[in-house]
Amino acid sequence: MKAVILACKKIRDEVRVGCLNCFKALSEKTGKFDADVEIVAWTSCGGCPGIPIARLKLIKEMLNSEGRDFDAVFLAGCILMAKENFCPMDLDELEKKITETFDVEVIIGTHP
């Protein structure tokens, strides 16, 4: 599986400190990351109120220009945490839109 991780821009911050749990899970192959996952890109929603489809379109264009692509999108744990607190995005709708737009699998969550 070649996957893109979609993270919450507010939580991950500019130096990616909010991504440490995902890096750990990737390294240890725990959580939703099994041995077959290759992360080909890592992006954010773009900031509130969220423009994830536009971000993923850009990622796809850039990957395609290098002869690469993705077949799965992880909605990172930080997005789930954001949703419990302040995130305005409808995650069910986002999952549906990603699937329809890119014909890829959407995996909810990342690290344990």
Ligand code: SF4
């Ligand atoms: S709270 Fe939601 S819309 Fe705002 S930055 Fe985080 S994931 Fe994006």
